[in-house]
Amino acid sequence: MRALARIFAGLTALAVIAAGAFWFVMLEFQEPGTLAEETIVQVPRGTGLNAIADRLVEADVIDNRWIFIAGVYANRQERALQAGEYAFPANVSPEEAMTLMATGQTVTYSVTVPEGRTSAEIVATLQEEDRLTGEIESVPPEGSLLPETYHYVRGDSRESILDRMEAAMDEALASAWEDREEGLPYETPEEALTMASIIEKETGVAGERPMVASVFVNRLRRGMPLQSDPTVIYALTEGAAPLGRELLRTDWAFESPYNTYHVAGLPPGPIANPGIQSIQAALNPADTDYLYFVADGTGGHAFAETLAEHNRNVAQWRRVRQQSEE
Structure with a gap:
């Protein structure tokens, strides 16, 4: 009996010690650490728990690898830790590091693509994002990418961003097409997208876009050429890069299906990647009788119903430009 009592007492002592040790580990696991400032740590794919603990110790995120490992096992999270790039805040506890x-x-x-960029320009923007990976094999079709701010994590591929941009454009165009005004001179969503790209390049003033759309819609309905300067620029550059100079009157004679001074109707496709507002303007233009517009010298445009009125606006614009050059 005494032997059994001694064994029982020994087991009890071990249990008390084990419980105390566990209690100590959990306290240390939950205790704020000594990390002085936010620190970023990259954990590659396939990194095991022991190697993760070593990386965190090396970066001073945690002080004791064994406390971290024990705490992760105690919480049954050893298979839950994910690879990636993490920003550990100052004084992060081992438990908080695990949860993160x-x-x-x-x-x-994030990468922000402004409205009106060509597909070649967007590809160039993504190539400059050094946190993205992979090469872009071909430039997507013009107008197929929705300009927006896209979020990503280090290691995402450039192609995956393009895929997201294409999906976003498909969704935006389909939604706007469903809500379009009746009687518009477009037979397909793609024609509306082409119009939206011209509107996008013609004005950066959001409130003007429906009025610019009305001018072009009115001209299409009357069989008038659109005579849009941005289409001439696209014909000259094919969207590869900015023109790099002022457009000349002689450029209007450049033979191209994209030159809307040279050919009637819409060009064969978009000349840029328009934003949602320009797409909506193309499909819900303002109700006006405007047939002309010209820059007014303030960043916006002056609109006119008649050629005589337009010529006066053009003369005024020339005076404003001349004064600014003096």
């Missing part, structure tokens, strides 16, 4: 990685709260970045 188990929930995959990786560092995110």
Whole structure:
């Protein structure tokens, strides 16, 4: 009996010690750490728990790898920790570090594509994002990418961003087409997209876009050429890069299906990637009788119903430009 009592007492002592050790580990696991400032740590795919702990120690995110490993096992998260780039805040506890990685709260970045960029220009923008990976095999069709801000994590591919941009454009165009005004001179959503790209390049003033759309819609309905300067620029550059100079009157004679001084109707496709507002303007233009517009010297445009009125606006614009050059 005494032997059994001694064994029982020994087991009890071991249990108390184990419980105490577990309690100590959990306290340390939850205790704020000594990390002085936010630190970013990259965890590659396939990195095991031991290697993760070593990386966190090397970056001073945690002080004791064994406390971290024990705490992860105690919480049954050893298979939940995800690869990626993590921003660990100052004084992060081992438990908070585990939670950050188990929930995959990786560092995110963003790339913003302004409205009106050509597909070649957008590809060039993505090539400059050094956190993205992979090469872009071909330039997407003009007008197929929706300009917007896109978020990504380090290691995402450039092609994946293009895929998201194409899906976003498909969705935006389909939605706007469903809500379009009746009787517009477009037979397909693609024709509306072409119009939207011209509107996008003609004005950067959001409130003007429906009026610019009305001018072009009115001209199409009357069989008048659109006579849009941005279409001439696209004909000259094919969207590869900015023209790099002022457009000349002699350029209006350049033979191209994209030159709307040279050919009637819409060009054969978009001349840029328009934003949602320009797409909506193309499909819901303002109700006007305007047939002309010209820059007014303030960043906007002066609109006119008759050629005589337009010529007066053009003369005024020339005076404003001359004064600015003096």
